Amino acid sequence: MVTCSILNDFDNIYRPENYYTIILYPGVEKYETLNIILEPLIMELRKLKEEGFRDNQNREWKIELYFSSDWKFLAMCLGLNAANSKYFCPWCEVSKEQQGDFSYEWTINKTMDQVRENYTFYKGHIRPAIFDMIPLQNWVPDELHIMLHITDVLWRLVIDELKSRNTWGNRARNVIIEEMKRIDVKFHFWLEVGSTSWQYTSLMGQDKLIVLQHFDLTKLFPNSRATQIRNLWDNFYLLHKAMKDQKTDAKQFSDDARAWLCQFLDSNHFYQAGDITPYMHVLVYHVPEMMRIHHNFGLAAFSCSAVEKKNHQQVSHFFKKTTKDGGIGKGRKSAIVDILEYENRVLYFNNHDEIDLIRLPKRLRSK
Ligand SMILES: [Zn+2]
Incomplete structure (x- = not known):
């Protein structure tokens, strides 16, 4: 699952419903798959970063992008090899053997510009970074x-x-x-x-x-x-x-x-x-x-904890749905569509005051 949230919305950043699902799929996390699935998102993010965003009242917003996830997903999106490899750190060039040596002062010394230009410049980078429009200091540990x-x-x-x-x-x-x-x-x-x-x-x-x-x-x-x-x-x-x-x-x-x-x-x-x-x-x-x-x-604003809660809510729904047909496939697909449609509906209602009087569904029902 990939979600986005607005960091400036300080008071609500800890609530799962303020994380908007933009990508949801039930398959395994794999670079090749992600690279294809994420392509439309990447194009949009690039555009947002370069051109900013114009809202429905014609105000222009400058967008700064940040990234936070667990290690596996972060390393994958950065084109980095696994956490147990010799060169594992997304931010610096430490090697496994140097970890216990206190004479080094490790700071963020890699740059996304360099990764974008030639990712093999840094040891441990085995593929191009997927979100290469986000500067490395904005990839925040969770x-x-x-x-x-x-x-x-x-x-x-x-x-x-x-x-x-x-x-x-x-x-x-x-x-x-x-x-x-x-x-x-x-x-x-x-x-x-x-x-x-x-x-x-x-x-x-x-x-x-x-x-x-x-x-x-x-x-x-x-x-x-x-x-x-x-x-x-x-x-x-x-x-x-x-x-x-x-x-x-x-x-x-x-x-x-x-x-x-x-x-x-x-x-x-x-x-x-x-x-x-x-x-x-x-x-x-x-x-x-x-x-x-x-x-x-x-x-704390970059914590994945709200996303984990959201994931838990979605998984509960997913299993309710998939066990209905014995998990043979039809349920899997429709559960995902269902979750996304539900979230889109809630989002739509939240943004359209005139229909505030309509009671929002309290929970999803699978048929
Ligand atoms: Zn490091």
Whole structure:
């Protein structure tokens, strides 16, 4: 799904209904497909950027374009290879091996002009960028995916540590389940057929924040170790909060984020440089810079969280519709048309005061 929203509409930027769906398709995210699907949009965006927009009262608006998404979609639209590659960063030329080295000062040093002229100039760029009319500093990292991803890593490292300490057994799993119950988070372990490795529930955003704040690690680790991990988790929670706060001082954030990464790599048997992930690099090096550049809006304005909510609403409708014909195809297509028509209707009603009296449909009905 691709949506657009008006950043200047400050008060409403967090509401899913203020994200207008312009592209919606049920297929897999693939560069070749996206390149074709997005072509009409790209042409329009280019025109908007160059000529601005004239509204129905003949006022002219200058348009500045921004981009925000999860890592996979962002990398794809930038023509960049996958996040686990050696050169992964959309904004700078860091390599995987240099991530734990604090002697480098990574800043946004790539430019979209260069990408447009010759994308192979930068290592890791394997295709032309799709949205090459948007300057690279306007490709803004998304706080939601940074939080989701880093929390996943912190949790996985805890499980890995239990396994490596040989304390991974029914008892540890039961303790985790009990503790999750206490903090009111739904969580399960299960074994897949033919496998001996335990799978566990992938937590939703809100639950991740609850675990990050309230999970009692002393139930799994000796006190000193539990305190060490708890401290790392608390500090990440605070960083995420600060990231969303428009009043956060970028310099202070930069210092705190760097201190957090040092803590993560603490020589006292904490984690390894190889455990650092691209999202952590972005958190430490590019988020502070983006805060400075976009202080008028604040990074929270670029959050994908409203779009994720919107996606959830659409998916619910989609499944209601597709399960009707056993998901054989007809329902798939019409569900998409249905969603887009519904949103267009709502948009139309919102923009035409004279028909305000007509009651808007409260929910979609599939026939
Ligand atoms: Zn970078």
